[in-house]
Amino acid sequence: MTIKNFAFSPPTLTVKAGTTVTWTNTDPDAHTVTSKQGSGGPLQSAALATNDTYSYTFTQPGTYPYYCTIHPFMTATVEVTP
Numbered sequence: 001m002t003i004k005n006f007a008f009s010p011p012t013l014t015v016k017a018g019t020t021v022t023w024t025n026t027d028p029d030a031h032t033v034t035s036k037q038g039s040g041g042p043l044q045s046a047a048l049a050t051n052d053t054y055s056y057t058f059t060q061p062g063t064y065p066y067y068c069t070i071h072p073f074m075t076a077t078v079e080v081t082p
Contacts, residue, residue: 001076003031004050008076009036015058017080022055023048031074036065 001023002009008023010061015021023033025048034055035041042065058064059079068074 003027003074004031004072006031006074008033008066008068008074011076012079014079015077015082017059017061017082018057019054019080020057021078022053024053025050030070031068032070033066034069036067036075039065041066 003025030047033045037044064078
């Protein structure tokens with residue numbers, strides 16, 4: 001996953017359970033990868049500086065919406081299939 005131009009790319013990613021997803025921030029501004037409030041999701045990165053990465057292994061099928069806490073308009077979803 002790429003964070004570029006204040007957006008997550010792709011906006012929806014579909015992976016199989018057991019897949020590790022890595023986000024790389026290519027913007028000059030810091031961003032986070034954080035599960036949306038109330039979703040109960042597991043994503044909770046620190047602020048990622050340029051070229052920093054954050055990885056998470058999705059073990060359970062489901063829909064995982066997330067956003068950047070610094071720029072809340074930045075949203076995306078990981079869909080995990082069995």
